[in-house]
Amino acid sequence: MCIDVVLGVIKGELPLSTLEEIGVHVTFREQSCEINTEVPIIVNPSASDVAHGLLTYLSNPDELAQWALFLMGASQIVDFEALESHPQGDALVSALWDASFEGRINEEAIKIAESLV
Numbered sequence: 870m871c872i873d874v875v876l877g878v879i880k881g882e883l884p885l886s887t888l889e890e891i892g893v894h895v896t897f898r899e900q901s902c903e904i905n906t907e908v909p910i911i912v913n914p915s916a917s918d919v920a921h922g923l924l925t926y927l928s929n930p931d932e933l934a935q936w937a938l939f940l941m942g943a944s945q946i947v948d949f950e951a952l953e954s955h956p957q958g959d960a961l962v963s964a965l966w967d968a969s970f971e972g973r974i975n976e977e978a979i980k981i982a983e984s985l986v
Contacts, residue, residue, distance in 0.1 A: 870891070871891045871892075871893075871908060871910045872910060872912050874887055874888065874890070874891050875888070875891075875893070875910060875912040875946060875947070876912055876914060876918060878922075878936075878939075879912065879914045879918050879919065879922050879940065879947070880914075880918050880921040880922050880925070881921060881922040881923075881924070881925025881926055881936070882921075882925075885935065885936065885939055891908070891910075892906060892907030892908050893905075893906045893907075893910070893946065894906070894907075895939055897935060897938060897939075900938070900969070900970065901938065901942060902938045902939050902941070902942030902943075903942065904939075904942055904943055904945060904946065906945065906946055910946045911946060911947075911948055912946060912947050912948065913947075913948045913950065913951050914947065914949070914951065914952060915951050915952070915955070916951065916952050916955035916957055916958055916961055916985050917985045917986060919940070919952055919961050919965070919982075920961060920981070920982035920983075920985035920986050921982075921985075921986050922936060922940075923961070923964060923965075923968065923974060923978070923979075923982045924979070924982050924983065924986060926968075927974070927979065930971075930972030930973055931972060933968045933972050933973065933974075934968060934969055934970070934971070934972035936968070937965045937966075937968035937969035938969045940965055940969075941965055941966065941969050949962070957981050957984075957985065960977070960978060960981050961978070961981065961982070963978070964978035964981075964982070
């Protein structure tokens with residue numbers, strides 16, 4: 870269940886606040902995110918999962934930035950091996966960085982994300 874909740878957040882199907890229900894506490898600072906978890910969780914999202922989340926939040930820059938900050942700071946619960954080994958993985962990771970700092974992603978990243986969902 871915990872893995873399903875984290876994957877739901879990554880895909881943009883569940884709000885970040887849902888993480889509290891499974892003992893994952895997220896604190897946002899200016900350009901960073903701190904995560905504390907009460908239970909050990911490791912989630913392995915696919916490139917498609919991340920692409921789905923990017924597209925879900927695309928029209929809301931503030932939510933996109935916060936969601937991307939969460940993903941970039943979630944290394945203790947999110948293993949990006951599947952994303953990083955995907956042929957479009959570097960472009961998606963770059964899009965996450967752009968989203969976390971700027972609240973937007975470029976057209977090329979949008980096209981890549983659309984091709985993966």
